[in-house]
Amino acid sequence: MRQPFDRREFLGRAAAGSAMVSLGAIAPDILCRAAEASRSDQRILVVVEMAGGNDGLNCVVPHSHDVYLNSRKQLRIDRSDTLAVTDELGLHPSLRGFADLLEAGHLAVVQGVGYPNPNRSHFESMDIWHSCFRKDVTRDDGWIGRYMQAMGMEDASDPPAIHLGRDKQPFALMSRDVRSVSIRSLDQFRFAKNQSMDLKAAIRELSQQRELTQLVAEPELQTDAGQNDLLAFVRSSTSTAINASDQVEQASKQLARSSADYPNTELGRQLQTVAKLIAAGMQTRIYYVRIDGFDTHANQAEAHAALLRDVSQGVTALTNDLKDRGEADRTLVMCFSEFGRRVAENASKGTDHGTAGPMFFAGQKLRSGLVGRMPSLSDLDHGDLKFHTDFRQVYAAVLKEWLECDPEQVLGGTFEPIELFS
Amino acid sequence: MTRAMNISDVNPDWAWSPYKPSAESPWDIRCAAHLFRRAGFAANRSELYSAVQLSPGEVVGDLMVASREGEVFETQMQALIRAALASGNAKQLSAQWVYRMLRTPRPLLEKTTLFWHGHFATSAQKVEVAELMQTQNDLLRKHALGDFNTLLLGIARDPAMLIYLDSVSNRKSHPNENFAREIMELFCLGEGNYSEEDVRELARCCTGWEIKRKKFRFNQYQHDGGTKTLLGETGNFGGEQGVALVAKQASAPRFIVAKLVKFFVMDEPTVSERLVDPLAKKLRKDDMNVGPTIQRILSSNLFFSSHARARKIRSxxxxxxxxxxxxxxxxxxxxxxxxxxxxxxxxxxxxxxxxxxxxxxxxxxxxxxxxxxxxxxxxxxxxxxxxxxxxxxxxxxxxxxxxxxxxxxxxxxxxxxxxxxxxxxxxxxxxxxxxxxxxxxxxxxxxxxxxxxx
Known part of the structure; x- marks a missing residue:
C-alpha cells in the first residue's frame, strides 16, 4: 500500500526540536484518505500538445498528388523517403517510431481534424482546442477541467491531472474546483526546509482556513467588492501544491529505472517522468506535456524533422516503457496541434498558418490505421484544407470510450464520437 | 462599510476621476504601498512614510517624471549593459535588468518597460544576438511613457522582433503573414478586430522590409507596389502607411487601455467596454501618448478602490x-x-x-x-x-x-x-x-x- 505521507515520520518530525510549533491533534486530512489501492486499473490519457501549428501535410504526406508536388517545390518529401501507409500516403521519414507503432497495430491517425470557421491565430485557435468554445462566450475552464469537475475529482487524494513542464498550466486543465498540478522536474518539486516550523504542515493548515480567515480579516480591508476570488484560488492552489509535493516525493522513492530509449530532449525527459509516475501508482488520470516550435514560417524542413522525431521517438519510448511495466493497456496518448499549415509553401522555405490537420493516437485498444479521410487538395478554402472531422468529435470518443464520461456536459453540445477504438 | 458594489455597476466617470482621500478611504501607508506595488516594484517603509505626507496625485506626478538622480543611474546602467553585452550572454542582460529593477529611482518607467516587453514580446531564446535584444529593450524604455505610434513603428522595424517572427525578409512573391498578423492581433487591435484579408493586405504593404547585417532596410525591388485594401481603405500603401492605418483604428486605443488596466489595476474580471471607452477616447485625443493615460489610471478612484486592492497576483x-x-x-x-x-x-x-x-x-x-x-x-x-x-x-x-x-x-x-x-x-x-x-x-x-x- 502506498501512503502519500508516512504517519510515523510525520509525528516524529513534529515532535523534534523545542522550537517546533506543535500541530496539536490535527492530522492532515490526507492521512485519512491514505487507504487506497496501490495499483489502479483506471485508464490514463497522456496529452502531447504540438504548439505552433504542425504541418500535417508533411506528416501524412500525399507524396504523389499534383497539387502537393506543385505547392511544395522546396519542402515536398519524395515518395521514396516516406514510410508507406497506403499507396497515396506515407509518413514523414522522422516518424519512424509512429510507423513501427502502426505496424504493431497501436497507432491511429485521425485525418482532417479542425472546426468550422477556423481561426488562424495561434492563441485563439489553441484556446478553442483547449476550451471547446470561441471567445464570444466567457471561457473560464478547459475541456479536461470540465471532465474532472464532472467526475467529481475535486476531493481526489492524488492530483487528477499533472502537467509536466516549465510553461504555464494549460488552459485545458483549468476547472472551477479541481486544481491540476504542474511539475517542472521531480527533483525541484519540494519545499525548502524551515528549522523553526514544519512549513508544509503550517501552510497547509493555514491555506485551508477559508471561512475563518474571512471572518477575522480586518474590516477596513474587508473589501466591499465581496470575497476575493483570487485569494480563494491561491489558497486552493497552495493546498494542492503541498499535497502534491508529498505525493510526488513518496512516488519518487519508488521510481524504477526505465530501459526504454527516450530521446535526450525536454519532451523525452517529461514523457519518461510520466511513465515513472504511472508506474509508481499515482492515481492521476491525465498527464499533459507540450512541445513548442511547430510555427515553421521559415526554413521548415530541418526544424520540422527534428520536432517530429522528438514526438515520435518520445511517444514510442513511452509506449514501450509502459509495456515493460505492464501499464500500456490502460494508457492512451493523444497528440494534437492548434492548426495545420497552408498547402502552399511561402518564400522563406516555410509555411504559414493553415487549418485542418491530423491527430495522432498511440495505445493498445485503438482501431489502428488511418481514421477518416485525407482532406481534398483540390477543394481548398483560401488555399487551406477543409476539415471534415470536428476535434470535439475526437474528444467525444476519448471521453465516452476511454475516460467513460458523458461527453455532452464536457463539450457543451452533442458531437458524434468518431470510431477511434477497436 | 459601504455595501458590496459590483464592478459592472461602477460609474465610469467616478472610476477615472482622481481619488480624493476620505475617512472611508484614507491615504495611509497601506494605500501608498498599494500604489508603489503597482506603479513599480514596491517601496520601503521610509518611502511610504514620505509618500503619505504628500497627496496621492503628487506622488503619482513624481513617479511620472525624470530626475537628476535618474540620469546618474542611467550612466551607471550603460556601463553594466556594456559589460553584459561583452559577455554575449542574454542571461547577463537578464541579470542586468533585475539589478535595474532593484535599484532604479524611476520604478514606474521600469514597470512600464516591463509591460511593453510583455506586449511586444521577443525572446532571446530565438533571437540569440544579445545586442539586438538590448536595442529593443532601449527602444521600449525610451517610449514606455511616450508615443505609442512611434513605439509601434519602431517595433515593426526592430531587428530583434523581425528575427523573432521569422520576418527577416518579406518578398512580394510570397508576403510574410506572420508579422502582419501579430501587429494586428497582439500589438494593436486584438483578435476579432481585423479579417484574414487584412492580414494578407498588411503583409503586402510591408513587402520589401528586411533585416540585413543586423539592421532594418527597405528593399524596393521586393516591394509590392500595387493597390491594397486594408481595414476599409484603399491605396498604394507602403509598410509605414500600413502600420499607421492599423494604429488609426478605433479598436487600437481600446486594446491598449484594456491591457494597461489589467496590468496596473486588476487581473479580473476583464475590464468592460464601458470602463475602457472614456480612457480610450482620451488616449486618442492625446495622439496615443500613453503617459497621461497611465497617470490617469494610477490617480483614479478605481485604482484605489476595493475593486483594485489585492486584485492582482504578484508576477x-x-x-x-x-x-x-x-x-x-x-x-x-x-x-x-x-x-x-x-x-x-x-x-x-x-x-x-x-x-x-x-x-x-x-x-x-x-x-x-x-x-x-x-x-x-x-x-x-x-x-x-x-x-x-x-x-x-x-x-x-x-x-x-x-x-x-x-x-x-x-x-x-x-x-x-x-x-x-x-x-x-x-x-x-x-x-x-x-x-x-x-x-x-x-x-x-x-x-x-x-x-x-x-
Missing part, C-alpha cells in the same frame, strides 16, 4: 524584486534572474510573442513551491543584504525586537490583504530575534497564500 518580478525593495534589500542579480525564469518570467525570455498572460497563470504547484523556495534562497544567500546589513541587524535598526513586532512591521509593508489571525498567532509563537529565527518567520509569512496578492 515573479513583483514577488522577488518587491520583497527586496520593501526591505532595502540587495541580492545576487544573476541568481535572481534565473529564479524569475524558473518561476515563468524570464526577462528577455518571454514564453511566446503573446508575452505573459499573468493573473492566475502565474500560479501552479511548481511556481508556488518555487516562490516559497525563492524567499528561502534569498534569505539564505551570502550576497543578500538589507540596507547593507544582515537581516537581524537591519530589523534591529528598525526597532524590531521579536517575531510579534516583525509581523506588525511587515504586514502593511508586504501584504495587500491582512495576514490571517491564525497565521499571526502561530508564527508569533516563535521565540527569539536572531538572524535564523527572523529568516524562518519571514520564510513562513511569505509562503502564505496572502503574499501572492499584489
Amino acid at each position: 515573479p518580478a513583483e514577488f522577488a524584486i518587491g520583497f527586496l525593495r520593501s526591505m532595502n534589500g540587495s541580492a545576487d542579480a544573476y541568481k535572481l534572474a534565473d529564479s524569475l525564469h524558473e518561476l515563468g518570467q524570464g526577462l528577455y525570455f518571454p514564453p511566446s510573442v503573446k508575452g505573459w498572460d499573468g493573473g492566475r497563470t502565474w500560479i501552479n504547484s511548481s511556481t508556488l513551491l518555487g516562490r516559497s523556495n525563492l524567499i528561502r534562497q534569498i534569505l539564505d544567500h551570502s550576497k543578500t543584504r538589507f540596507a547593507k546589513k544582515s537581516l537581524a541587524d537591519y530589523l534591529r535598526q528598525q526597532e524590531i525586537k521579536d517575531v510579534s513586532s516583525l509581523i506588525d512591521w511587515i504586514e502593511p509593508l508586504l501584504f495587500a490583504v491582512p495576514i490571517p489571525q491564525a497565521a499571526k498567532s502561530r508564527v508569533a509563537k516563535l521565540v527569539g530575534s536572531d538572524d535564523d529565527r527572523m529568516k524562518d518567520a519571514i520564510h513562513i509569512l511569505c509562503s502564505l497564500p496572502e503574499f501572492q496578492l499584489a
